[in-house]
Amino acid sequence: MTDDQPPPSREAEETARLLTDTHLYIETLPADERAVAEMAAAGVPVWEIAQRSQVSEAAVARMLDGVVAAVTGRPIHPVETGGLGSDTDPGVTGGYDATGFGALDPESLPDTTEPPARLVPE
16 A cells, blocks of 8 residues: 555455455346455555546446445345435326426416318309
């Protein structure tokens, strides 16, 4: 370890401890996850794995959480969250009605029906 690198974190040490003797399981993972798990098993901290893998720290943490859960027998309870601009309303219409602006008083909407065709005398 050089002087410009921080010491290993407790989390990295704990993850490495949990992944000790899991080489056979790690070998069954897809290439990207395998690379992340191998680095974590070697004690590399999440931030450094993220930099080396060119993914976010959150993505690395999620991958490692899944791997650690699998090797320790802990159930995984994934949580789905929406990102910026996500439609969080339920249903196909996202909570909007046919106008696209939400519930409006139908009496206040203009009449958009076609007038009946007029017969023009010849």
